[in-house]
Amino acid sequence: MLSNMPEAARVPSPHPDLLDLEARYDRPLMQRRDFIATLVAGTLLSRAVRGRELPSDLEVTRLVGFDLPTRRSKIAGKNSRLDVHGDTATDRMLRIHTNTNVVGVGYCGASEQDAAKLLGRNPFDFYREPETRMESPLGTGTMPLWDLLGKVRETPIHELLGNRGPERVPCYDGSIYFADLLPQYADRWEDRFKQEIDMGLKLGHRAFKVKIGRGAKWMSREEGDARDIAVLEVIRDHAGPDILIGVDANNGYDLAGTRRLFEKIGKLNIAFAEEMFEEEAEACLEFRELLRSHGSKTLIADGETQDDLDVFKPFIEAKAIDIYQGDMRRFGYEGILLEASWCEPQGLRVAPHNWGSLVGFYMQLHVGRAVPNFYRAEHDPLTSEILVADGYSIKEGMAGVPDAPGAGLAIDEKKFAAEATVRFDLHA
Numbered sequence: 001m002l003s004n005m006p007e008a009a010r011v012p013s014p015h016p017d018l019l020d021l022e023a024r025y026d027r028p029l030m031q032r033r034d035f036i037a038t039l040v041a042g043t044l045l046s047r048a049v050r051g052r053e054l055p056s057d058l059e060v061t062r063l064v065g066f067d068l069p070t071r072r073s074k075i076a077g078k079n080s081r082l083d084v085h086g087d088t089a090t091d092r093m094l095r096i097h098t099n100t101n102v103v104g105v106g107y108c109g110a111s112e113q114d115a116a117k118l119l120g121r122n123p124f125d126f127y128r129e130p131e132t133r134m135e136s137p138l139g140t141g142t143m144p145l146w147d148l149l150g151k152v153r154e155t156p157i158h159e160l161l162g163n164r165g166p167e168r169v170p171c172y173d174g175s176i177y178f179a180d181l182l183p184q185y186a187d188r189w190e191d192r193f194k195q196e197i198d199m200g201l202k203l204g205h206r207a208f209k210v211k212i213g214r215g216a217k218w219m220s221r222e223e224g225d226a227r228d229i230a231v232l233e234v235i236r237d238h239a240g241p242d243i244l245i246g247v248d249a250n251n252g253y254d255l256a257g258t259r260r261l262f263e264k265i266g267k268l269n270i271a272f273a274e275e276m277f278e279e280e281a282e283a284c285l286e287f288r289e290l291l292r293s294h295g296s297k298t299l300i301a302d303g304e305t306q307d308d309l310d311v312f313k314p315f316i317e318a319k320a321i322d323i324y325q326g327d328m329r330r331f332g333y334e335g336i337l338l339e340a341s342w343c344e345p346q347g348l349r350v351a352p353h354n355w356g357s358l359v360g361f362y363m364q365l366h367v368g369r370a371v372p373n374f375y376r377a378e379h380d381p382l383t384s385e386i387l388v389a390d391g392y393s394i395k396e397g398m399a400g401v402p403d404a405p406g407a408g409l410a411i412d413e414k415k416f417a418a419e420a421t422v423r424f425d426l427h428a
Contacts, residue, residue: 052153054127055100060118061428062097065108067421070358070382074196077177080213080252085177089356089382092423094144095411096123104148106407107329107359108141112424119428123148132161133334140332143363143407150406157407161333161370168398169368171377172207172246173200174355180231181218193231194238203381206397207244209274210235212261213252225257229264236268244397246272246301255283259290266294272323272375274301284320299323299375304353309339316342323375328352328360333367340371351375358382362392362409365401386415 068091076085094108094115104123108115117137123145126136134142146157158165176196180189200208210232215224236245247270253261258276277283279302291298301323303312307330315321326339331352340350350373354360357380364377377399388410391402402408 052155054124054149054152056122057099058102058122058124058152059099059428060096060121060123061099062095063115063118063424063426064095064097065112065115065423065425066093066095066416067091067423068093068359068384068386069419069421070384072175072380072382074175074199075182076175076380077179077182078218079177079211079248080216080218080250082250084182085356089358089380091357091359093359094138094141096144096148098123098148102148102151104144104146104151104406105409105411106141106143106147107357107363108138108144109329110138110141112426114138115424116426119426124152132337140330140335142332142334143359146333147406147409154405156366156401156403156405157333158366158369158401161337161366163370164372165367165369165374167369168400169365169374169377170207170397171205171361171365171379171394171399172209172244172397173203173205173381174209174248174378175200175381176208176210176235178211178214178218180227181214189231190234193234197235197239197243200381201239203379204394204396205379206242207246207271207376208235208239209246209248209272209378211250212247213249215257216249216252221257225261228261232265232268232270241269244271246270246274247276248274249276251275251278253277255287258287262290262294262296262298266296270296270298272299272301274323274325275304276300279303279315279321281315281318281320284315285318288320288322299349301325301351301375309335312339312342316346316348319346319348321348323349323351325351325353328354328363328367329357333363336367337371340367340373344371344373347373349373349375351378354378355380358384358387359409362389362407365392365399366407368399369401386412386420388412 070089072087075087078084091107092109096104114137126134128135134145150157179185179192185192212228214227215221253276255277284300299322302321303325304327312324324339324343336352343350352364354364361379368374368377391404391408393400
């Protein structure tokens with residue numbers, strides 16, 4: 001499990017499998033020959049997987065909806081909009097039992113009433129194989145169905161989804177919040193940020209997303225912006241030049257403030273800028289022009305708050321955003337694959353939003369192995385004793401994804417009985 005991973009060396013050279021993180025937004029993600037080879041290989045593999053017959057007599061006999069409690073090893077503080085995030089989170093889960101004793105498990109936010117519609121049904125009646133999607137009463141919460149399909153076909157989810165990405169998936173630590181505004185660190189905040197970076201490095205991370213935007217709510221504009229810069233300088237000085245740093249303002253700046261900020265932090269080599277201001281195509285294009293005029297390779301990321309993928313279409317057409325961040329759990333596998341398919345022809349990337357979810361991290365990693373234009377997986381460093389994830393790992397900034405059937409996850413039944421909160425238990 002991730003909680004038992006060995007410590008990694010503190011600041012090694014970048015891993016050779018890392019994506020070209022400094023690529024300009026319009027540089028092709030792959031050379032044409034490599035792209036075609038990957039596409040053909042993925043297609044052949046997909047056809048082989050699809051050629052395996054699915055049992056016609058499979059039936060859902062039981063559905064268990066439960067809440068999976070998870071915990072961080074630290075308190076995540078405020079961001080530009082919300083108060084302290086704390087050290088716990090919860091994933092809403094579903095177990096699908098069948099008459100063959102094969103059980104699918106995964107994130108699912110569907111209601112008890114909607115989930116009940118699966119009872120007595122063949123779960124693969126909902127599988128639309130040519131479109132690589134599930135259409136079921138579970139809505140976007142299809143992970144348990146994909147896990148079940150993978151177990152029946154003895155195939156990992158990422159192969160079922162396409163298998164066009166790298167074997168190891170780039171990721172980043174997304175837990176660097178406003179520790180300086182927590183009372184216990186107020187008089188030693190510089191040291192606390194150094195400690196938090198060291199914690200991420202021990203987990204195997206070589207990339208970090210740093211929250212900024214203190215001047216939007218918690219400090220005066222001038223003081224908040226100055227503190228944002230000071231925090232970034234402390235982190236860059238401590239982490240060194242080889243560690244990737246991105247920023248996330250949660251819309252805590254406007255365009256003018258963003259311009260002022262980046263004129264002062266350009267030397268810090270910021271890899272990506274997320275949600276600097278409310279996304280608007282012309283403003284994003286103006287921000288991009290500012291970055292390019294200064295020779296910056298910073299990528300623009302946005303989109304986590306949207307609940308309709310169609311909102312992204314004009315941004316994609318205009319290439320106004322480099323990295324699209326539809327929420328992993330809100331849109332599910334099907335939605336993120338669709339988003340990626342729109343972005344790929346334009347040379348754009350996806351990096352699903354995933355704060356507050358351990359299972360969402362694993363979902364991202366399967367997408368990262370399935371599509372060729374995946375940027376990085378967001379890791380909220382949560383752990384669970386209920387969920388067994390032995391095949392997953394993080395080393396030198398890259399996440400290992402198991403080739404085990406389905407999601408590669410299992411349930412510790414004793415821990416489940418003691419710690420999980422069962423929301424419903426339905427039988428056919």
